[in-house]
Amino acid sequence: MNFSKEIISWYTKNKRDLPWRNTSNPYYIWISEVILQQTRVNQGIAYYEKFIENFPDVFSLARANEDKVLRVWQGLGYYSRARNMHAAAKQIVKEYKGNFPISYEDIIALKGIGDYTAAAIASIAYNKAHAVVDGNVYRVLSRYYNIETPIDTSKGKKEFYALANEILDKQKPGVFNQALMELGAMVCTPKNPQCSNCCIQQTCYAYNNSVQESLPVKLKKLKIKKRYFFYFLINSKNKIVIHKRTEKDIWQGLYDLPLIELQNEISIEEAILQFKKTILNSKQTFTIKSASQRHTHKLSHQTIESYFINIELKDFENFYHSKYQIIYKERIGEFAFPILIANYLMLITRK
Ligand code: SF4
Incomplete structure (x- = not known):
């Protein structure tokens, strides 16, 4: 049996009609590949279309401000992907006059682009013989060839990468890569x-x-860290307080609300006492408008147990913290918030 012939023939008849499949524009392929790295295809389509609509080419992405890029990305998670794409777009404009680089080596030198994305762009846009190895490819190859080397080890990565390049159809590398990934996504599913x-x-x-x-074999079990977030929505008249997350942590570059973070759970009353001590000063009085139930928000490596406490201050006269911004409520839509916060703000401002 000719492996390549079989999967390409199956793919030609059965592939899903996805918007990025009708183009060989490297910019579009890049955007779709980055979106799909941690996102299901169904959810990815809407984001892809929104992204292309807002940033139709590398110049518009390079020109945009970071807040806007993050706002368009809002809800997709793994925000470093958007920040890296933004930086890479600037790099393409500066170093290649806006023309997407053609060689694998130049593509992989762009910010945030690794083996997988470089191979996908080089093969799909330029028909260059570079094999892609994503989760789908690991699954199909490990099962088909009975490879028991754990896929999350450097030995496993090298072995699968070498095999994928060996069996790659050098005449049709782009179609072959897409066929193998599609077979893993649609037929050779995890369960x-x-x-x-x-x-x-x-x-x-x-x-x-x-x-x-x-199959495939994985060595490490993912360790999930638990964090407790007590968020305070501080209102006064038609203004609220927001905070830009600049630390190297989840949601870097996005906005959230004044936060008390803990490793262990405490009661809402204790959290409010800490809020009084650390975020407010002794002169400020406030009323509690509402406090939410615990909401569990799951990320790939972390579980965020969150609470939202809605506080009314008389005014912001004595409220000053360099890390916070006071904004009019109607400006909320101008800022990129993690979906956890965006959903809460939508709920609370609708009332
Ligand atoms: S779907 Fe079944 S037959 Fe096909 S590659 Fe996967 S394990 Fe093999």
Whole structure:
């Protein structure tokens, strides 16, 4: 059986009609690949279209201010992806006069672009022979060839990368790469792969030996860190207080609200006492308008247990902190907030 022929033929007949599949524009392919790195295709389509509408080319992305880029990205998570794309767009304008670089080496030298994205752009946009290895490819290859080397080790990464390049169709690398990824996404799924509909079933080791569920092998179990966030929405008349997250942490560059963060859970009353001590000063009096139930927000490596406490101050006369900004409520839409905060603000400002 010719592996490449089989998967390309299957792909040609069965591929999903996705907006970035009808172009060889490297800018569009880049945007789609970055969005899809941590995002499901269904959710990714709307973001891709919104991103292209706001930044139709590399110049418009390079020119935009960071707040706007993050606002368009709002809700997708992994905000470093958007910051890196913004920086890379500036790099392309400066170093390549806005023309997307063509060689793999030049593409991978752009900010935030790794092996996977560089290979995807080089092969799909320019038909260059570079194999892509994403989660789908690891799954198909480990099952098909019965490779038990853990995929989250450097030995595993090297082995899969070498194999993917060895079997790559050098005449049609872009189509081959997309076919292999699509097969992993649509047929050779993590749970219950549809082996009976698979075009390479006959020669697949995992299928013939019923070991689909035990491949690919992963060594490390992801450690999830728990954090407790007590957010304070400080209102006075038609203004609220916001804060820009500048630290190297989740949501860097986005805005949130004055926060008390803890490693352990405390009661809302204790959190309010800490708020009085650390965020307000002794002259300020306030009333509590509402306090939310605990809301669990899951990120890939962290679980955020969050509370929102809505506080009314008489005025902002004695309120001064260099790290906070006081804004009119109607300006909320101008700032990029993590979706957790954006949802709360939408709820509270609608009331
Ligand atoms: S036969 Fe099953 S396990 Fe093998 S590649 Fe196809 S879907 Fe995956």
